[in-house]
Amino acid sequence: MTIRTLSAAAVAVALLAGCAPSQVDNVRGQATVYEDPQSTGRVQGVGIESQDVVAMTDEMMRDMLANRILAARATPPRIIIDNEYFRNESSSIINTNLLTDRLRVELNRAANGRMVFVGRHYADMVEKERQLKRDGAVDGGTIRKTQATAGGDYRLGGRIASLDAIDRNTQTRSRYHQVTFEMVDLELGTIVWSGAYEMRKAAQDNVLYR
Amino acid sequence: MTAKPLSMSDLLISALLMGVVLVAGCQPGMSKKEYQQRTEDHGYNTVLFTDYDLNRNFKDGLIGPNKVIRLTSTGHGIQRTDTGTSQVWVELRNHTDYDYRVEARTRFYTEGGMPTDAEPVWRRLTVPANGSAVYREKSVGTERLQYVVEVRQTR
Numbered sequence: 001m002t003i004r005t006l007s008a009a010a011v012a013v014a015l016l017a018g019c020a021p022s023q024v025d026n027v028r029g030q031a032t033v034y035e036d037p038q039s040t041g042r043v044q045g046v047g048i049e050s051q052d053v054v055a056m057t058d059e060m061m062r063d064m065l066a067n068r069i070l071a072a073r074a075t076p077p078r079i080i081i082d083n084e085y086f087r088n089e090s091s092s093i094i095n096t097n098l099l100t101d102r103l104r105v106e107l108n109r110a111a112n113g114r115m116v117f118v119g120r121h122y123a124d125m126v127e128k129e130r131q132l133k134r135d136g137a138v139d140g141g142t143i144r145k146t147q148a149t150a151g152g153d154y155r156l157g158g159r160i161a162s163l164d165a166i167d168r169n170t171q172t173r174s175r176y177h178q179v180t181f182e183m184v185d186l187e188l189g190t191i192v193w194s195g196a197y198e199m200r201k202a203a204q205d206n207v208l209y210r
Numbered sequence: 211m212t213a214k215p216l217s218m219s220d221l222l223i224s225a226l227l228m229g230v231v232l233v234a235g236c237q238p239g240m241s242k243k244e245y246q247q248r249t250e251d252h253g254y255n256t257v258l259f260t261d262y263d264l265n266r267n268f269k270d271g272l273i274g275p276n277k278v279i280r281l282t283s284t285g286h287g288i289q290r291t292d293t294g295t296s297q298v299w300v301e302l303r304n305h306t307d308y309d310y311r312v313e314a315r316t317r318f319y320t321e322g323g324m325p326t327d328a329e330p331v332w333r334r335l336t337v338p339a340n341g342s343a344v345y346r347e348k349s350v351g352t353e354r355l356q357y358v359v360e361v362r363q364t365r
Contacts, residue, residue, distance in 0.1 A: 038332055039365050051332070058331040062348040066291040110328050110350035114293075199334075 045207025046175040047092040048160070056197035057102040060181050061110060069192045070154065070183065071114045079183070080152040081107070082121045090162030090177060093209045099179070100156065118152045154183045154192060174202040244268035254319055254356035257283040257300050261362035264312070280306050281337060286359065294352035300345045300359050304337040311336050311364040316347040319356040327351050334364055 035041040037050040065071045070079070081104040083096040108117050119126070126149055132138045133145075163176040176198070183193040240248075247267050252258055259265035264281040286300040298316050313334050318327035328350045337343040349355055 054331055055333060058328070059333065061328070062295075062350060065350050066293050066295050066297070066348050068292045071295075072293040106328065 043207055044203065045205055045209065046173050046201040046203050047207070047209045048090075048094045048177060048179075052177075052197075052199060053098050053102060056179055057099055057106060059197060060103055060195045061107045063195050064107060064183070064193060065110060065114070067193045071111065076111075076114055076116045077153040078116045078118050078150055079107075080118045080120045080155040080186075082156070084120070085155065085157040085184075086159070088160045090160045091164055091175065092160070092162055092177065094160070096160070099158075103156070103181075116150070118150050120152065123149070152186050155186055157182050157184050170204065172202055172204050174200060176200040241268050252358065254323070254358060255286075255288070257286050257359045257361060259362070260360045261312075264310075264361065264363060280304070281310060281312065281361065283361075284342065288355070288357055291348060296349040296351075296355045296357075298347050298349075298357045298359060300361075301342055302335075302337050302345060302361065303342045304339055307339050309336055309339050312361055313364050314345045314347075314359055314361045316357050316359050318349050318351070319358070321354055321356065323356075326353075327355065330360075332362075 038054050039051055040049070070077060081100055083100040086096045086100055088094055088096050104117060107115065129138075130149070133140055158179065158181045161178045161180075165174045166172070167174075177200070179197045181195040181197075182191050184190070185192055244266075247262075259281065262268075262270075263278065266278045267276075269276050270278075282303050282305065284301045284303045286298070288296050288298050291297050296318070300314065302312070302314075304310050311334065313332040315330040315332045317325060317330045320326050333345065333347065335343050335345055345359070345361075347359075
């Protein structure tokens with residue numbers, strides 16, 4: 001009797017479960033919102049975030065413009081800023097172009113002729129056009145002809161390094177970042193300007209950076 | 211001349227009026243001091259605590275303190291750099307027993323009062339408990355400038 005009752009109950013449960021509406025979470029999601037890139041957003045972890053990119057590049061830009069060698073020469077120096085020699089050796093995932101591009105763009109706008117920027121990352125584009133002009137496939141343009149493209153006087157180098165720590169009881173992660181920016185004389189090899197940005201963050205949230 | 215005894219309705223009306231007066235007096239409106247601090251013309255070459263939890267003159271609620279001085283500016287100024295740009299400095303003093311992580315930014319103005327220079331960016335600094343820290347910011351332009359420094363708690 002007991003076995004029969006149990007079997008009947010099990011069949012009933014199975015049938016009811018089969019008829020139950022499937023549980024799909026399709027409630028209205030969070031609407032997309034714009035956030036201020038200068039401030040911490042809703043998603044925050046221990047990595048390098050937009051507010052850090054903005055703050056560090058802004059600080060370096062202002063500091064370079066206060067350097068006599070870079071910003072007070074009678075003939076504006078030619079400067080190369082790209083991520084060719086800017087290494088990420090930290091445990092944070094970051095596209096280093098975010099730093100070098102913002103620094104170059106902001107510096108170029110602010111320098112207003114006090115520095116000249118060489119677009120070395122566009123070198124192949126320039127070479128192709130020069131070749132077309134030299135081959136006679138296109139005319140010479142309206143600006144001028146030069147023997148060669150511009151050589152750089154100074155080039156940006158740098159490194160992102162980090163030190164991680166984790167509290168195994170609370171799962172709190174802490175990460176110290178040290179980002180160094182250096183301007184190197186491309187003839188002598190001397191470093192004519194240096195800047196560093198340090199920060200340490202701690203968080204329990206499991207944030208994924210991509 | 212005997213006073214006419216108050217009727218029940220007179221008493222009720224009086225009580226209602228008294229209640230209205232009392233409730234109106236307790237309304238959580240903006241006090242004169244708060245309005246003054248929130249709307250005053252700060253002028254140039256000043257340090258503003260945009261976060262009133264750090265520094266304020268007005269009372270916060272019925273039982274709140276009259277004045278808050280967690281952080282104050284003990285000095286500030288502007289000077290020229292080697293390349294002709296300007297550098298603003300502000301010394302902040304922490305009056306509490308806790309380290310304060312704050313953000314500051316500087317907006318530069320021409321002598322005529324027009325906002326100029328690169329867009330201001332919040333810069334973080336820590337003011338140690340009962341200690342002081344110096345915030346510095348450089349301009350990108352070489353003209354003579356005025357400044358307004360804003361300070362708030364780190365977000």
